[in-house]
Each structure stands twice: as structure tokens, then as C-alpha cells.
Amino acid sequence: MAFALPTGSLGQPISTGAGITPSPQLGAQSESGEHGDTAPAKPAADRNVDFEADEVDYSDDDNLVTAKGNVFLRRGDRTMRADSVVWNRDTGDIVANGNIRAVDADGNEMFTGSMKVDQDMTVGFTTNMLLLLREGGRLAADKGEKQADGTVLLTRVSYTGCDVVNSKGCATTPSWRINARRVIYDQKHKLVKFKAARLVVFGVPLVPLPTAIIATDGRAITGPLIPDLRSTASNGFELSEAEYIRLADDKDVTVKGYVFSKVDPMLQVNYRQLTDLGAFQLTGYVTRSPVVSATGTTIGNGQDQLRGYIDANGKFQLSPEWSVTFSGRLASDRTFLQRYYINNDDLLRSTINVEHIDKNSYFSLSGWAFQTLRTDELQGSVPIALPVLDYRRRIADPWLGGQFEIEANTLAITRTAGQDTQRAFTSAQYSLRRTTPWGQQFTFTGLARADAYHSSDNSLTATSIYQGLPGWQTRGVVLGAVDMTWPLVGAAFGGTQVITPHVQVVAAPSTPNLSIPNEDSRAIELEDDNLFALNRFPGYDRIEDGTRITYGLEWKLDVPRWSINANIGQSYRMTSKPTLLPDGTGLSGRMSDIVGRTEIRYRDLFKITHRYRLDKDTMGFRRNEIDAAVGSNKTYFEVGYVKLNRHFDPTIEDLQDSTELRAAARVAFARYLSIFGSGILDIDDKTVVNGQTLDKYQPLRTRLGFSYNSDCLEIDLTWRKDYVTIGDVAKGSSFELHFSLKNIGFR
Known part of the structure; x- marks a missing residue:
């Protein structure tokens, strides 16, 4: 049976019998045009309380309606289920009893044995209640009673964000809870305010919480975050505490203070905002302390200096095609970030980029600036790239079915104490793919490009082969290539294998590379990733000219639970003319070194990847890199080994050898506990850090920790040791305690 209960008194009594007829709506207009007792403040559908029940009784004497058996009530987005409900038509109060489950508009559920609600279905009185928040928290109280201001006063309250039953449905003790004598439940503003509360972790009462507030709709609210503890060799004991401030639904700020035993305090501020077009955030740090250069020299006679760091980023989508992205990073000095354990970056990038992307074209106008934090690099030699313009468009070939791609690119590189370079080029590339009846796949490519360069102060670039000639230089590039692959598919070892021979021929006339400044093509080395590239130099400033043939083989095997992917290849230059590729790249001779990669995977439990470059004459490893991982997300072991034995000329930058x-x-x-650790070990005696050559088998950094991570609580205790002193970043041990409560307004 079903009928509607208006929120005020009825104009007509409800009828009884086999069917229950809905009563007239309060405030509905009569035929004569007169209204009921109360003027409508809301649409009638929102003011009515609709419900269903197995049995309904009506008492004329006390004007009560009693519903029994599987009672279900709904008013707007609020619902309630109970064994029985008594509705007082005079007062509008509803008293429910037995197995009550009430759900509010935000999806929070309340369970109790007895509850009184008003005509808006907000709580008036309840006992032995349990409130399950949609965001995961649980709140239990002995009693709740509505106050004069409309809030509900809860007494003897316990709140937790943990599960109170395990996977088998048995009761379990939560890892943490908040106990409070009194709690104010503000249903109108959707807040739970704790009074005289205390945090209990693993049954042990810890810190008191004078003010703790939780939003029942899951939104973030203003309040303190849980502090962090740390001890470091540079700063001594550290305590950090943050205050989160919600300025509006679309913006907030977090202010965090750091107190140290060895140095002055530090302040951190993070501001975030969401707009109609995108979002951005700004983070800043500021403090005062003595500054020591990377070489150990004290700056400013040992007096405190203003130090800090700024990090800003954001993106705005102006339309489906147009967007603006920016990122800016700036540090006061080269050791600040490491000194205060913010990060270990040695180069800070700042950029702004305006992009237009559609189905067949790409446009970008950007600018880049860099701040070096490397101890052996001058800031004046670091480039500023502004502007950087790139435009590309794809055009379908209506005759043969190929594709044209045109590109225009320009940039200007400026240094305050180094070489300046400006570049512009336009190019057109045509690609055509064909498949033979036997399955061979051919790709024909043609490229034509015209370059113009201007440079000055070329002698300030230390590496001569990167300088180019000063003034205006031009270059024309023409390149043609034929690429053939032949996938051969068949059954093997109970699975499927694919063997793919790959042959490529690339031809380009001699190009005046050395007259062109080299800004973006310096880190050249033959690898499996660039073996079949049209130009194996990175960037645009160098072109691999001459004629070469490249050949290789790829093998893929997929069997139940196992997969193997391997490739190997080599190239041969058809000309004996000297090449500009330096020794050690694997490309300096007519016959290149041999490169390859092998990857073996067993489900998601094991993976090993081996990348290598073999000397073409001795078959010795010039590059030997192994990465292996075994385990699951909870228990795993990862190891990586890299040995670069390329014998580069030591005057060439960016390409030094190392073993790590x-x-x-x-x-x-x-179940919830784990231990973790990591380390980086220098195996040879060639690695140089801050002008110091590390000893053989010397660790660079090690870390060891203990973690408790459940559905509601995270505790991490970490020990870390640094083995090299850089300026005022002292080597030594550090300890950090991280504590986080989940499903609560705290971090």
C-alpha cells in the first residue's frame, strides 16, 4: 500500500479499505481559487512525505497515523526504513521504531532502534545510533537530541574511519578512533563537531583534540592537519604542522610551518584554485639561514640569508582545440631544495605553452627557462629558449593514399654568458605504405627541409664540435628511405610467436653539419630505440647523412602466463667518408655496434628487461643495462644495473661512462605491516659528485623503513643516509615519521 503524507495538516481524512487513496496536497488550489491553510513555499512534490507499509491504521481521537511492517518513507532525496512508524498529523513529527535505516541526501546512512524526525525528516531524537558516512567514516553515539538551534547533540560518541568488520564479517577493533563526550551534529550545514575529544590509536589514548570537525558530505573543511616529525644531519630535529583553509568551493590554501633545532623556522604556503577554464596552484617556501656554496665556501660572512623556493603550474582549456599550460620553478640557491628535503632536482624548468590541436594539425608557441642547481655548471651558460614555435599539418594524398606532413619550426636561444643561437626551418615529408600479397610491409619516405641559423659568441661553447660558425648559416636537407618488415606468425611452445625481419635503407647527400650550431643533438648514442630512426641524432641540429642499410630481427612469443619480446639489429654505412659521429657512440665506423633488447614477463609477478650494445669488433659490452622486478604490489624486489663502457672522448659532454x-x-x-628499503651503489671509481670522485662500491644514498598501511591508517618510519656533502647539505642519517588518518578531515 502507498500514499502521500503532506508536511502539514490534511484538508481531508484519508480513506481506508483495500486501497489507500492519497490525501489532498497541502496548499493545493481549490476549484473556487482559494488556497489551503499554508501558502506553498516549495513545490508540492518536495513537501510531501511518501511512504509504503504492509498495514496502516488511522486514529481520529489523537489524529495519529500508524504504519507497520516494511515501512518505507521518502521525502525528496531522504529515505527511511523501519518496522513501524507513527505520524502525528497535528505536529508533523514522525516516530520510527525497530531496525531503522535512514539515508540522507548525501548518501550517509543512519542505523538505530528508535528515532524521532520532523516533517523535513531531520533527526529530532535517537538512541544507540550508528552513522555511516558515504566517504567511509563511522560514528556511534548513545543518544542524540535536537537542540533549539536545530542541531543534534550527541553524547558519548566514538568515530572512526576504519572498517569495524573483517572480510569474513566478524567484528574487529578499529586501528584508530576519536572518542568524545559531546558532539554537535549540524544537519543543515552537514558538519560533525567534536567537543572534549581524544584520539585513540591501537587502544592507547593519545593527543587531545580540542576542535575536530568532519563534513558529512565529504568536502574538505578548514582545520589543522596532522604534524610530521623528522631528524636530519643538516637541520637537526624537525616538527612541521599545517593548517588547511577552505576559501571557497573552488579555492583553498594550506599554510605549513617548520620548526628546526639547528636553524630558523621555515614557512610553506600552497594555494590552489579551480576556474571555469582550468586550474592552477602556487607553492612557496621561505626561511633564513646561512648559505654555503656547493664547494663549501660560506656566502655573506656566515650571516643568515633569505632563502626560498617557488613552484607554480596550471592549465587552462580555452576551447576544445586551444589550451595554455604553464609551469614555473625558482630556487634562491643551489642547495636549498636538498637542504630542506623538498626534492633532489638538479635542474629547474620553467615554461609556458600555447597549443592548438585538432585532427590534422598541431600548433605550439612556447618559452623555456632553466635554473641549474648543478655544482659544476655556470648559470650564464644555461639557455633561455624564447620563443619556440612549432607548426605541423597532415594532408592526405588523394592519388596514392599516402600522407604529407608539413612542419615549420623556429626558436631563439639566449645565454647571459654563452653562445646565442636562432634557428628556423620548414620541412615537408611524404610517407606511403604498401603490403604485398606475401605479407611484406613497405614504407616509402621522402623528406625535404630548408634550415637557416644565426649564432654569436660561438667561442664561449667549450666543445668545439658544438660551436658551428658564427653569423648566418643555411642548410638544405634531402632524405629518402625504404623500410620493409615481414611479420611471420605461427604456433610455438603451446602459444603464438611472431618473427619479424626488418630492413631499412636511408640515403641523404652530404650535409654541412659542423657549420651549424649544435644545441639539441648532442646526446647521440646508438640504442634499440633509435636503430631504425630516419635521423638517429636527437633534435634538429644534426643530420645523419650518407647512405646506410639497417637490418634487424624482432621476436615475440606469447604462451600461457609467459611472454618474451626481443630484438637485435645493426647498421652499415655504404660510404667510407669520415663521419662526424664521435667514437663511443656505436656509429663512428662503417659497421655499427650491435644493439638489442630482451624482455621476459611472467604474468604480473616477474619482469626482466636487458638492453645492451655490443662492440662490433670485440663483442664486449659497451652498454649493459638490466632491470628486474619480482613480486606483487605489496611484496616485491626490484634491481637495476647499468654499466656504460663507451670510451668517449672526455672533452665531449653529456656522454660520460659510469657503473651503477x-x-x-x-x-x-x-596483513598491514611491511618493511622497505632502497639504495644506489656506485660500483666503479669514475663517478664524480660535487667535484668528488666516489670510491669504488661507495653508496650514494640508502633508505630503510617500516610501514603500517591499512584501510584507515598509515604510519611510516623511514631512515635515510646520504654519503656525500654538498655545500650546506651535510652527509649523514635522517629519520622521518609520517602519520596519516584516512576517511577524516585530517591528512
Whole structure:
């Protein structure tokens, strides 16, 4: 049976019998044009309380309606289920009893045995209640009673964000809870305010919480965050505490203070805002402390200096095609970020980029600036690239089915104490693919490009092959290539294998590369990734000319649970003319070195990747890189080994040799507990950090920690050791305690 209960008194009594007839709506207009007792403040559908029940009784004496058996009430987005409900038509109050489950407009659920609600279905009185918040929290109270201001006073309250039953449905003790004598439940503003509360972790009462507020609709609210503790060799004992301030639904700010035992305090501010077009955020740090250069020299006679760091980024989508992206980073000095454990970056990039992207074209107008934090690099030699313009368009070939791509690019590079370079080029590339009846796939490519360069102060570039000639230089580039692959598919080892021979021929006339400044094509080395590239130089400033043939083989095997992917290849130059490629790149001779990659995977439990470059004469490793991972997300072991033995000319930058071992592991036990660790080990004695040559087998950094991570609580205790002193970043051990409560207004 179903009928509607208006929020005020009825004009007509409800009828009884086999069917229950809905009563007239309060305030509905009569035929004579007169209204009911109360003027309508809301649409009638919103003011009515609709409900269903197995049985309904009506009492004329006390004007009560009693519903029994599977009672269901709804008013707008609020619902309630109970064994029985008594509705007082005079007062509008509803008293429910037995197995009550009430759901508010935000999806929060309340369970209790007895509850009184008003005509808006907001709580007036309840006992032994349990409130399940949609965001995951649970609040239990002995009693709740509505106050004069409309709030509900809850007594003897306990709140937790943890599950109170395990996976088998058995009761379990939550990792943490907040106990309070009194709690104000503000249903109108959707807030739960704790009074005289205390945080209990693993059954042990800890810090008191004079003011703790939770939003029942899951939104962030203003309030303090949980502090962090740390101890470092540079700053001593550290305590940090943050205050979150919600300025509006679309903006907030977090202010965080740091107190140290060895140095002055530090302030951090983070501002975030969401707009109709996008979002942005700004983070800043500021403090005062003595500054020591990377070489150990004290700056400013040891007096405190103003130090800090700014990081801003954002993106705005102006239309489906147009967007603006920006990022800016600036530090006061080269050791600030490491000194205060913000990050270990050695180069800060700032950029702004205006982009237009559609189905067949791409446009970008951007600018880049860099701040070096490297101890052996002068800031004046670091480039500023402004403007950088790039435009590309694809045009379908209506005759043969190929595709044209045209590109225009220009940039200007400026240095305050180095070489300045300006570049512009236009290019056109045509590609055509064909498949033979036997399955061979041919790709024909033609490229034509015209370049113009202007440079000055070329002698300030230390590496001569990068300088180019000063003044105006021009270059024309023509390139043609034929690429053939032949995938051969068949059954093998109970699975499927694909063997793909790959042959490529590329031809380009001699190009005056050395007269052109080299800004973006410096880090050249033969790898499996660029073996079949049309131009194996990165960037645009160098072109690999001459005629070469490249050949290789790829093998893929997929069997139940296992997969293998391997490739190997080499190239041969058809000309004996000297090449500008330096020794050690694997490309300096007519016959190149051999490069390849092998990847073996077993489901998601094991993966090993081996990348290598073999000397064409001795078959010795010039590059030997192994990365392996075994385990699951909870328990795993990862190891990485890289040995670069390329014998580059030491006067060439960016391409030095090294040997390094990296390892990381995490072992989970007892459901929520785990230990973790990681380390970086220098195996040879060639690595140089801050002008110091590291000893053989010297660690660079190690880390070891213990973690408790459940559905509602995270505790991490981490030990870290740095083995090299850089300026005022002292080597030594540091300890950090991180504590986080989940499903609560705290971090």
C-alpha cells in the first residue's frame, strides 16, 4: 500500500479499505481559487512525505497515523526504513521504531532502534545510533537530541574511519578512533563537531583534540592537519604542522610551518584554485639561514640569508582545440631544495605553452627557462629558449593514399654568458605504405627541409664540435628511405610467436653539419630505440647523412602466463667518408655496434628487461643495462644495473661512462605491516659528485623503513643516509615519521 503524507495538516481524512487513496496536497488550489491553510513555499512534490507499509491504521481521537511492517518513507532525496512508524498529523513529527535505516541526501546512512524526525525528516531524537558516512567514516553515539538551534547533540560518541568488520564479517577493533563526550551534529550545514575529544590509536589514548570537525558530505573543511616529525644531519630535529583553509568551493590554501633545532623556522604556503577554464596552484617556501656554496665556501660572512623556493603550474582549456599550460620553478640557491628535503632536482624548468590541436594539425608557441642547481655548471651558460614555435599539418594524398606532413619550426636561444643561437626551418615529408600479397610491409619516405641559423659568441661553447660558425648559416636537407618488415606468425611452445625481419635503407647527400650550431643533438648514442630512426641524432641540429642499410630481427612469443619480446639489429654505412659521429657512440665506423633488447614477463609477478650494445669488433659490452622486478604490489624486489663502457672522448659532454647498481624492496607481513628499503651503489671509481670522485662500491644514498598501511591508517618510519656533502647539505642519517588518518578531515 502507498500514499502521500503532506508536511502539514490534511484538508481531508484519508480513506481506508483495500486501497489507500492519497490525501489532498497541502496548499493545493481549490476549484473556487482559494488556497489551503499554508501558502506553498516549495513545490508540492518536495513537501510531501511518501511512504509504503504492509498495514496502516488511522486514529481520529489523537489524529495519529500508524504504519507497520516494511515501512518505507521518502521525502525528496531522504529515505527511511523501519518496522513501524507513527505520524502525528497535528505536529508533523514522525516516530520510527525497530531496525531503522535512514539515508540522507548525501548518501550517509543512519542505523538505530528508535528515532524521532520532523516533517523535513531531520533527526529530532535517537538512541544507540550508528552513522555511516558515504566517504567511509563511522560514528556511534548513545543518544542524540535536537537542540533549539536545530542541531543534534550527541553524547558519548566514538568515530572512526576504519572498517569495524573483517572480510569474513566478524567484528574487529578499529586501528584508530576519536572518542568524545559531546558532539554537535549540524544537519543543515552537514558538519560533525567534536567537543572534549581524544584520539585513540591501537587502544592507547593519545593527543587531545580540542576542535575536530568532519563534513558529512565529504568536502574538505578548514582545520589543522596532522604534524610530521623528522631528524636530519643538516637541520637537526624537525616538527612541521599545517593548517588547511577552505576559501571557497573552488579555492583553498594550506599554510605549513617548520620548526628546526639547528636553524630558523621555515614557512610553506600552497594555494590552489579551480576556474571555469582550468586550474592552477602556487607553492612557496621561505626561511633564513646561512648559505654555503656547493664547494663549501660560506656566502655573506656566515650571516643568515633569505632563502626560498617557488613552484607554480596550471592549465587552462580555452576551447576544445586551444589550451595554455604553464609551469614555473625558482630556487634562491643551489642547495636549498636538498637542504630542506623538498626534492633532489638538479635542474629547474620553467615554461609556458600555447597549443592548438585538432585532427590534422598541431600548433605550439612556447618559452623555456632553466635554473641549474648543478655544482659544476655556470648559470650564464644555461639557455633561455624564447620563443619556440612549432607548426605541423597532415594532408592526405588523394592519388596514392599516402600522407604529407608539413612542419615549420623556429626558436631563439639566449645565454647571459654563452653562445646565442636562432634557428628556423620548414620541412615537408611524404610517407606511403604498401603490403604485398606475401605479407611484406613497405614504407616509402621522402623528406625535404630548408634550415637557416644565426649564432654569436660561438667561442664561449667549450666543445668545439658544438660551436658551428658564427653569423648566418643555411642548410638544405634531402632524405629518402625504404623500410620493409615481414611479420611471420605461427604456433610455438603451446602459444603464438611472431618473427619479424626488418630492413631499412636511408640515403641523404652530404650535409654541412659542423657549420651549424649544435644545441639539441648532442646526446647521440646508438640504442634499440633509435636503430631504425630516419635521423638517429636527437633534435634538429644534426643530420645523419650518407647512405646506410639497417637490418634487424624482432621476436615475440606469447604462451600461457609467459611472454618474451626481443630484438637485435645493426647498421652499415655504404660510404667510407669520415663521419662526424664521435667514437663511443656505436656509429663512428662503417659497421655499427650491435644493439638489442630482451624482455621476459611472467604474468604480473616477474619482469626482466636487458638492453645492451655490443662492440662490433670485440663483442664486449659497451652498454649493459638490466632491470628486474619480482613480486606483487605489496611484496616485491626490484634491481637495476647499468654499466656504460663507451670510451668517449672526455672533452665531449653529456656522454660520460659510469657503473651503477640500484635496488629496492618491500616485504609485507601480518596483513598491514611491511618493511622497505632502497639504495644506489656506485660500483666503479669514475663517478664524480660535487667535484668528488666516489670510491669504488661507495653508496650514494640508502633508505630503510617500516610501514603500517591499512584501510584507515598509515604510519611510516623511514631512515635515510646520504654519503656525500654538498655545500650546506651535510652527509649523514635522517629519520622521518609520517602519520596519516584516512576517511577524516585530517591528512
